[in-house]
Amino acid sequence: MTMEHLLELDKKHFIHPTSSIQQQQEKGAKIIVEKGEGIYLTDKNGSVYMDVMSSLWNVNVGHGREELAEAAAEQMKKLAFSSAFSTFSHEPAIKLAEKIASLAPKGLNAVFFTSGGSESNDTAFKLVRHYWRIQDQPNRRKIISLKRGYHGVAAASTSATGIPEFWNMAGQMMTDFHHADTPYENGTDKAIVSLRQLIEAEGPETIAAFIAEPVQGAGGVLIPPSDFFKEVRNVCDEYGILLIADEVITGFGRTGKMFGVENWGVTPDLMSFAKGVTSGYVPLGGVIVSNHIHDVLKEKSKGTLFHGYTYSGHPTAAAVALKNLEIIEKEELVENSRKMGEELLKGFQKLKEEIDIVGNVRTIGLLGAVELVQDPKTNKRFSPDYQVAAKVIEALHQRGVICRAVTYEGTDIICFSPPLIINPSQIDSLLERLKGAIKEVKEGLTTV
Template sequence: MTIQVDISMNELQQLDKQHFLHPSSSIKQQQEHGPAFIFTEGNGIYLKDISGKKVIDGLSSLWNVNIGHGRKEMGQAAFDQMSKLAYSSCFATFSHEPAILLAAKLAELTPGDLNATFFTSGGSESNDTAIKLVRHYWILKNQPQKKKIISRTKSYHGLTIGATSATGIKVFRDFTQSLAPDFYYADHFSPESLRELIEVEGPDTIAAFISEPVQGTGGVLIAPDGYFQEIRKICDEYHILFISDEVITGFGRTGKYFGIEHYGVIPDMMTVAKGITSGYAPLGGVILSQKIHHEFIELSTETLFHGYTYSGHPVSCAVALKNIEILEREKLVENARVMGEELLKGFQWLQKEHEIVGEVRGLGLMAAIELVQDKATHTRFAKPLAPTIATELMKRGLNCRAVVLEGADTLVFAPPFIITPKVVNRMIEILHDTLSIVESSSHSG
């Protein structure tokens, strides 16, 4: 028997304000206005809220619904696994079929010799795990002084304490008065900055360098040509492990299975989450190179004292396997590449048509529009315009993210891989209309 709950939108809003503390949200705004949207349905590339309003999910919700919403076969995969084995621990070498098969599939998909996966529940856990594993690795190698982690300015690696400490965007670190120790930040576009930092701190104290192939939360920041090739060279020169944070860029977002593949280098570890299940179930992982994996095997004599209750959760792993099957069957990674090119062409047209559109950029279906007051001088608005435009876009049926961190004034987009030319064109139309209205308003004001 199904119990139907009849509750009004107003009642839900009040319950939300009283009982739901939202992640990465303004508590004051929530208390004053309630939830901005209460979504009730997802279908393909669209979301529908409780009032019946339908919007294009131009950010794949949180960079993660890669195959689109409402895939019944994903629900069936979860149901089938729940009916068979809903949960089983992977501690103490216990195992089960979905985790084994998924780990083997990841070894097949990942570049180079990346071949063994430690499963987590999400991206922050994955980056925390990678940090702990590299430090443990150097302990096993009798170099316990190699414990410092270097990341990049404008980087984002998650919100657990280790991942926050590794995040280069300062406002996230300012949230707490006590960060984890031994984290440092090199300039996000400068290999030489990394080299200088290593020399100052001492190579024999550095455990790893961690980087997103494309900095997502920072505003879809794409490294200059040759950057990652030089980074790989520096890490090898100083015997430092290289971690590629593929939490956003993994599983096709950039038009290749993994973002680092665009640069022809192989990391020592890769962290994944989000797109591994397209958001249909929580799951993440750290994928180790064969070399690192074998050294763990050879040097470890005691228990690996790290793990999560849901490491290798059977249902999540089954959902991930079905997600990858859909990506392959429908050639969605290739579609992300092709549609990403179309989206960037549309942004370049907007750049010509609108005086407030500065730099536009993209890689696959990660794309951004910079907003400027003066194109010639790249002068920003005194008050960032992106939040206002994002709100107006939502009113007209397009969800995106406004990035105003670290002085940015940027609209970012990452739609599901099932996007079609027709929907790309509709996104550009909505953007064009909204930008025109904002420009007209600023002139009249």
Template sequence: MSSLHQRETSLWHPFADMSAVRDEQFCVARAEGVWVYDQQGRRYLDGTAGLWYCNAGHGRTEIVDAVARQMRELDTYFVFNDVTNPPAEQLADRLAGLAPVDDAKIFLTTGGGESVDTAAKLARLYWVHQGRPERTHILSRGNAYHGTNGMGTSIGGIEANQAGFGRLVPDTERVDRDDAESLREAIERIGADRIAAFFAEPVMGAGGLYPPKPGYLEAVAKICAEHDILFVADSVICGFGRVGGWFGVERWGLRPDMITFAKGVTSGYLPLGGVVVGGRVAEPFWRQPGHPFRHGPTYSGHPSVAAAALANLDILEREELPARADALERPLHEGLLSLADHPAVGEVRGGTGLLGAVELAPDVLAADPGAAARLQRAVRDRGVIVRPLAKAVAVSPPLTVAESEIDLLVQALREGLDEVTTG
């Protein structure tokens, strides 16, 4: 029985070759726990938690009920100027209390890409208000993914995501992925007095799923502090338990100037993102008159979305799911490492949170540059969903996954690798 839904679609799928999928899609019809189901009723282990986000698992009626209650009372309203609403206020207070940042303020968006653009614009404007308008350069890392909005596309390090769009936002530059000295060299060459901020994912996600080398994040944070450059942690994937802790950066003892977040804050039930802004960056906007931040999405502070986040945070806290990610980190990594000697495997990455990747061997990729996508389909045919990247497949199951389900995920990967090798 085919899992593919065959009809001519009008839906333009992100990152898709529509000539290939326009009349043949994989249609997910329902979900529960760590499982999703296609229209034929076949179930699949959600080995990706959606797009890295469904940390609390699917079908949480507590979140659904919280949103329904909120919609009956105040469905939607904006928070521009002096307007506010109770759920947005409660959520901001709660996130500020959880954040490892002094005197935190919370700017809410509708997703990770908006959060990155918000932080980047805020970094530049902060320096304007410090009388340093020349500090416009934003540094990031090779292979980095920071969303697909204007600024995020410009500071991203995945070249294919920038190709063909013409000139992007100027004064951006990438440094080597895990080499702190590369950052120092770029600062010396450009001049610290021209640099606004450095963006880094704690664990690099869509660019290949690379955990940081030991000491790297601590080193770049120190370099930024030495040169008075704002350090922005992009925790869109890593937050809300994915690598332990609430914002992912606690694992390394980091205290960034700003933290971007999204995904796990609602477990993906409704679109929400935001920026944790440290008191230093917020000060000229909050304490000095005449400095409005003329930026903001229509749905910032949406009351029903905030209600979903509050209910989700209740679940994560009550069930101690960030700590569960810590406990499952080793079983997942060991399971993936058991695939390392497979002839189709070039490298296994993981061991930092409930995340991992299996990269295909160079000869497999040379023979078929689309082998990762082929592996993803082979694994799905065996009832498990993984995420195809350029050279690898990534896994990031809900934090509620059981060890026996991790075993199922690994076995499906092994059989899929066998198919890629023989097929």
């Protein structure tokens, strides 16, 4: 098909997720991607882009891995799909559950599979409520999360998300979800005070679980203070509340550890995962639960567990995930994430020294962010009228870089999450293009 034909069909038939419908109708698709290889995407016009968001934080092993296509084809020829309902099982899901348990923090050993991150967090919420109900504590239903957190767009995961725009899209949220202050702006002490106050106000006997991302991704790559999760673990233990780590973005090497919580030596009671488990090649997610929770479910659940998705434990998805995890381990991509993240941080810090609108910069593994501010000394933010983040993203696009901006309460943040295979020369190329994009936007601001 010609580009013109594809653009018209896109406008007519394709409702894009998390996109401006009006913009789509006026300007058409931003790009139409044709193929991917390594850290690069090529569009229908032949233009090549560095994909430094790993698409949606998820293409950990890079684009175009034939091994994953071959794993999918081999499994499809043998058994493309078979239900896991009613205790039916198959080898790929069994082997994947065992593999994920072997990678997870000690004590987390049982896996419930889903199709993606939103389903994983919804599943975690249902499991913890069921856990309390079968122990004669049905009032423990409330879920506490953090402001600026992102946990998905299904009904319950939207409610746990701490970004108001996601609540406003379809009206009223579900009940029994509450949001504590983040430590990123307030520090650990104030954040823990906020969490305690919320628990006491709602009643500890009504709280089922606390959920947080080890690093808040969509909120702007917000890395917590080093003591935050240890304090959260202590508070949860004190009040008998379960701790859920949302590892959808941070899992499988993204932060320089296999799982994000390992950076702070904390073991949660449940971990939700998705994205990097297959590097996005096929949809797959899940929840890992602790031995204690699994034991309670085995001992006290009566009859059927009425929760499950058609594609829970999908054989082809499981086969791809196994091969993907094999690649991550064989190519030592967790360690590469750590090393390249350090190089990326050095580059960001140099930009901060050279360009006076660059404010806070940060990385943890290959998750990173650059903040843009009018005055770094006072952290004075740009007026929203300037649309600084959006302009930098467009300037990067013109330089062949696909990136993502977050603007939150006046803070302009450019986020980075490149594939874990990225190498030093590609880091240098990215930094050079970023420098040019920020300088271009800065020069344009002087004329506004």
